[in-house]
Amino acid sequence: MNLEIQNLTVKYGRFTAISDLSLTLHSGGLTGLVGANGAGKSTLLKAISTLLRPTSGQILLDGINICKKPGAMRHVLGYLPQNVPFYPNLSAWEYLIFLTSVKGLDEKKAERQIRSLMAALHLSDVGKKHLADFSGGMRQRVGIAGALLGDPKVIIFDEPTAGLDPTERVAVRNLLMRLAADRIVLLSTHIVSDVEAAASSLILLKKGKVLYYGSPEDLAGYAEGHVWQCAVPSLSTIPEGVTVSSAVQGKSGIV
Amino acid sequence: MKGSHGILGTAKADFLERVRKFSFFGMAALLVFTAFWFVPRTSNSGFSVLVIEPERFLQGSDPSWIPMASAMCGGMLLCLIGFAYIKNSVQHDLSLGIFHVVQVSPLKRSAYLFGKFLSNFLLLLLFLGLLTAASFVTMIIRFPGKLISLYSFFSPFLCVIPGLLFVDAFALFTDCAPGFRRSSGFSFAVFLVFFTCVLTFNCFDYNPYRLFSIFDFSGYLWMRNSISEAAKAVSGSPITQINILTGFYTRGQNLQRLPFCGLVPSAAFLSDKAILTVFSLLLVFLSSFMLPKSQKAAALSVKRKAGKAGDTQTKIPPFHFGLAHSEAAILLKDQPGFWWVAAAALWIANCFSPMDAVRSALFPLAFAWMLPAFSRMGCLEYQTGMASVLCTISGAPARQALSCWHIGFSISVLTALPVLLRLLFSGSFAELASVLVFTVFIPSAALFLGDRTKTNRPFEVLFLVFCFLIMNVPQLIFIGRFFTATSALQVAVAAVAAAAMMLFTFLRKRMSYLSAA
Numbered sequence: 001m002n003l004e005i006q007n008l009t010v011k012y013g014r015f016t017a018i019s020d021l022s023l024t025l026h027s028g029g030l031t032g033l034v035g036a037n038g039a040g041k042s043t044l045l046k047a048i049s050t051l052l053r054p055t056s057g058q059i060l061l062d063g064i065n066i067c068k069k070p071g072a073m074r075h076v077l078g079y080l081p082q083n084v085p086f087y088p089n090l091s092a093w094e095y096l097i098f099l100t101s102v103k104g105l106d107e108k109k110a111e112r113q114i115r116s117l118m119a120a121l122h123l124s125d126v127g128k129k130h131l132a133d134f135s136g137g138m139r140q141r142v143g144i145a146g147a148l149l150g151d152p153k154v155i156i157f158d159e160p161t162a163g164l165d166p167t168e169r170v171a172v173r174n175l176l177m178r179l180a181a182d183r184i185v186l187l188s189t190h191i192v193s194d195v196e197a198a199a200s201s202l203i204l205l206k207k208g209k210v211l212y213y214g215s216p217e218d219l220a221g222y223a224e225g226h227v228w229q230c231a232v233p234s235l236s237t238i239p240e241g242v243t244v245s246s247a248v249q250g251k252s253g254i255v
Numbered sequence: 256m257k258g259s260h261g262i263l264g265t266a267k268a269d270f271l272e273r274v275r276k277f278s279f280f281g282m283a284a285l286l287v288f289t290a291f292w293f294v295p296r297t298s299n300s301g302f303s304v305l306v307i308e309p310e311r312f313l314q315g316s317d318p319s320w321i322p323m324a325s326a327m328c329g330g331m332l333l334c335l336i337g338f339a340y341i342k343n344s345v346q347h348d349l350s351l352g353i354f355h356v357v358q359v360s361p362l363k364r365s366a367y368l369f370g371k372f373l374s375n376f377l378l379l380l381l382f383l384g385l386l387t388a389a390s391f392v393t394m395i396i397r398f399p400g401k402l403i404s405l406y407s408f409f410s411p412f413l414c415v416i417p418g419l420l421f422v423d424a425f426a427l428f429t430d431c432a433p434g435f436r437r438s439s440g441f442s443f444a445v446f447l448v449f450f451t452c453v454l455t456f457n458c459f460d461y462n463p464y465r466l467f468s469i470f471d472f473s474g475y476l477w478m479r480n481s482i483s484e485a486a487k488a489v490s491g492s493p494i495t496q497i498n499i500l501t502g503f504y505t506r507g508q509n510l511q512r513l514p515f516c517g518l519v520p521s522a523a524f525l526s527d528k529a530i531l532t533v534f535s536l537l538l539v540f541l542s543s544f545m546l547p548k549s550q551k552a553a554a555l556s557v558k559r560k561a562g563k564a565g566d567t568q569t570k571i572p573p574f575h576f577g578l579a580h581s582e583a584a585i586l587l588k589d590q591p592g593f594w595w596v597a598a599a600a601l602w603i604a605n606c607f608s609p610m611d612a613v614r615s616a617l618f619p620l621a622f623a624w625m626l627p628a629f630s631r632m633g634c635l636e637y638q639t640g641m642a643s644v645l646c647t648i649s650g651a652p653a654r655q656a657l658s659c660w661h662i663g664f665s666i667s668v669l670t671a672l673p674v675l676l677r678l679l680f681s682g683s684f685a686e687l688a689s690v691l692v693f694t695v696f697i698p699s700a701a702l703f704l705g706d707r708t709k710t711n712r713p714f715e716v717l718f719l720v721f722c723f724l725i726m727n728v729p730q731l732i733f734i735g736r737f738f739t740a741t742s743a744l745q746v747a748v749a750a751v752a753a754a755a756m757m758l759f760t761f762l763r764k765r766m767s768y769l770s771a772a
Contacts, residue, residue, distance in 0.1 A: 046550075049359050053549050070549060071361065079359045085352030089275035090268060101264020102360045102367075130275075146356070 008057035030180040032195030035205035078152030084143035088132035136163040265370025290389030318398035319515040325390035326411030331473035345430040365543035410517035417528040418472030424535035431545040605673040614729040633705020652764035663698030703756035
């Protein structure tokens, strides 16, 4: 499966969120989408998932322009937005059953899928609790399960691991990596360790433009000669003109 | 098959979500209460549900009066408050993010909307069923051992069903149509529903192209026609006077019993109901085209520039929290030009119209128009998440509640000002006091219910019921130039209730801060 984005531009009035963006995504391997706040990540995900009509450009899914024929994407899409949608007074099971009917899945098949996804996301014993009583992380997992219903061929997640504890994040990452073997999986996140561990390719967005698209290893290669690691005594002041990307407190000082 | 599966799945999820809310139980309790309250009384006790030519007929003397009165009054109320209850189901999905999930799925917009239509209809049908059951119990208690035929009992309720379909379709239409989606659109939609009711009640024999009887969603005209036929069967002449929800009436001598036999079968009325049903289904189908397939980026920018007019949640500015002018902005912002124009027009009409028209129509309409402002009181902090922030600031919850009440009271007094001044200058001090207590009662009730339930729905429903009652029984507020024992008690109870609600809310706000600490 191929997803080709050609000269995509999205403008909100005079503000340009995405500017003449072109790239191609293939199935097989998870693609991470990273960028600062306001870089255009959510806008790009909304345009690909057909929630938003771009100002210009086109998005082709196996040759079909989904900007004109959104149905082609909607039949194969699994989308999880940044804020997980849910009905507070429904149980997790009832909510997932609702999603299967919205996606047009066969009832018996749907129940089997729900059971297996709930088991994979450690939700089997909370299926009857109302979603209003769930923690944020549990709701996130229900949202992930909902997006994966119907065996979608294109999976788009906007910050899926936000609110999850480290064990749950690893479980979700592993699940997505397994799924990415024969699907297009696009994962937007601020958590660099998620893309470090799971992504086979990275899209780096800045102010609506692609700054980098390639493998994480090649990106690391660009940093050579520009990034150094050193240890300084604790409570030291950082000299001017130096940008610190990370700091870890160790026995000998700050690394 | 997939389409019908989608419709049923949407309907089921929406129905389950609604019946598990507090507002559903409140609504059900209200309807059961009205069924017991809407019992036609044989004595002239100052308030009557149904009065049919009291100089000719014994009032409430037959068990068949109970289902007829329940269906007539309760059915009408159910259509009015049912509309307020089921409205915003699509906007609710939008605010939860569910609508976007549906947008990116293969489910067609029409299937989604018909699912909502089905869920709303089932809810309204459930409420009608409760009303019917309560009416049956009332009949057995009031007239033990005297049963009527199944047709006589059920037919008045059945004629309300097409009206429920129309109310359902109209609610969805106002949810989808761009002009109605804001809170001011809700005012306008409620106004339309009220206006249609008033027209139907007052059309008498004027029914051009049967338009009034087609859009008579409460079934009033068919029931009135059946009552008239029953009167003809007893006394040889049709009725000339029928009042619902009315005050004192004069009784005649040698009164006759007036039993009803349910709805008189009529091809004309049946076809009216069929046309209404088809119209309702077409309205839902039309509404589905107004649901957006996807958002246009340019359209989003316009909404953002206009001070987030399209947002379903209003953000409270944290820095001016507790100040009256911020609360005024919160309650009144986002209202478009036409809302202000209509509010001003109603205000001016209250200044110059005859007092009878003011008492029975214009005053309650002016207050009903203010519903978008009042319904935000007490619950907005919970809906935006600010309540948990307020709890961490010393004295903030109580300060904010006081400020909110202050602005609500100001809006209430300003709306009632023409009437207050006219009553003052005419020397009707008892009425003046009563209207003043009313202006205190409304914001207190709004704040209390909003804070207790954390949602605007219970207050909206109760407020509309109250406005409807005032239109039919102005004596509830306009008690006359001088106090009587009953009216003085009425005013005192309202004043105490308002004070109690205010006190309870402020104490609760104080305690919420202390318990968080």
